[in-house]
Amino acid sequence: MDFNLLAQVLFPNVSETPNDIDRRFPDRVLKAGACVTRIGPSPTGFVHLGNLYNAIIAERLAHQSDGVFYLRIEDTDNKREVEGAVETVINAMAYFGVEFDEGAVVDGDNGSYGPYRQRQRKEIYQVFAKYLVQQGKAYPCFLTAEEIDAIREQQTENKENPGIYGKYAEKSRSLTIEQIKENIAQGKSWVLRYMGVETDEYITVEDAVRGKLEMPRNNMDFVLLKSDGIPTYHFAHVIDDHFMHSTHVIRGEEWLSSLPMHVELFNILGWNQPVYCHTATLMKMEGTSKRKLSKRKDPELALSYYQQEGISQDAVWEFLLTILNSNFEEWRIANPDTDYREFPYSLEKMSISGALVDLDKLRDISKNVICRMSAEQVCEKWLEWCESYNEEFAQLIKKYPERTVSALNVGKGGNKPRKDIETWKQACDFMSFYYDETFEINDEMSAECDDETRKIFFEKYLATYNHEDDSSAWFAKVKELTQELGFAVKPKDFKKNPDMYKGSIVNITNMLRIALTGRANAPDIWEVCHVLGEDIVRKRLEKWL
């Protein structure tokens, strides 16, 4: 077989050579040790947690080393592509604060190693496809889907490994130039397959997170170019990461089993492999066992879920960081006010077994992240979220900016700050009593206070109410009134002698709290009053007269 002739038959329009491509993408000029990383999402319109998870690793690695972090769109499967999906990915990453130095942008490319959309790199792949044919390492295969199915059936029956390899590849491998020309002339579609070798050798690969991996050398005639001339992931990955000069390939462990193909290609093409980092799969608890997060069943897999729930970007990052690097939490405790970007991320600290996405933990982290922000920051971020997801509150925040900030400031100072807000969505619920527009009575006043005492209480309370009273003066009055009404000023006294009192101060403040906030549990009454202002306070209390 004349491979050069075959290459010419297969790729008559490809005139460039590997050397030409080589010259187009010279080495990057970076300082020693700089990492070049990327994420390579496929534009299916669905961006999931795992994308962010891997993006964070890649971003950290690159930016901690003064390297380059880029975005490559892996759109080789046009069947799965969804309109506008590239923009979706870019926006989602931007929302979560993942910044690219180079790569695909909404309306094109940014950087000199592009194009960064694989379909636009067709010519590049074809140069190497042609080269591999010339080397006798690749061949056209005209097998139809039906024929392949039949082969697979036979293999299953014989308990052999499925796939096109060895004797199952013979039919295509043994085609003569004339037959190939003939097939092409007839318009038969073909794919380009790698010429696998039958072997029982093992290869070893050093994975940066898993250590030494041993696996059988590839023996498959896997597909390099699909019938539309677009490469499969395997071929595209090798070419792109070589020419874009990725130093580290961060991807999910589902790629582990195809690693031998990639190694094979790097070797055949004479290129150095990047450092592989195969990350653990994010899991979910179902019953008593873990399973992979599923796109259909688990809303929390979608990145959009976190946006909708109003979980702050920082919280998602910190959550992911805690499952990525086991020492992050310790670091956070030691450095409560430091930006998480200063945390020294390391591949060695990565967990290799699948972590479960624990929403409880996320909420806890979120609560602490928000607690660390100033009231103004909280207000700003909350408003930002409301503008997309809760129009009513967006209006309220804008209408009462000062009140909102002072409400958010309640219980903020000191070393035991309140942690009332977990998510922006829940903040709307929590904050609702500060605005007349959303204020409503949700809880019942305690039974110890009958209508009679209630009336008397509010009457007397309002009669002596002075908005200028400081916290202790205010409370002194409450205590006085408590006593007057026959309630115990100290809850403990009531507990000791329940017969001597109608109830305790707890019942009294409960009335006040419900009247003012509509709920039995809320922050400090005096502070709330001073956020609301005298008019609203009086108005809410007068309703009970």
Added chain:
RNA sequence: GGCCCGUUGGUCAAGCGGUUAAGACACCGGCCUCUCACGCCGGUAACACCAGUUCGAUUCUGGUACGGGUCACCA
């Protein structure tokens, strides 16, 4: 089924031949307290199993079990 990866409390995990086997979340008590939250103190709870190596295995080796991944002209 073949191949690959994994397995410390309910969850995330530290540990890297000798430890009372950290810590965080969740849960349960208690304290603080005008409620709730916060905070503080305390509690329940783990090395999958079986061999081997060793004076000694959670840690090293082998096997078993269980879980996961993958076997496409999808990534």
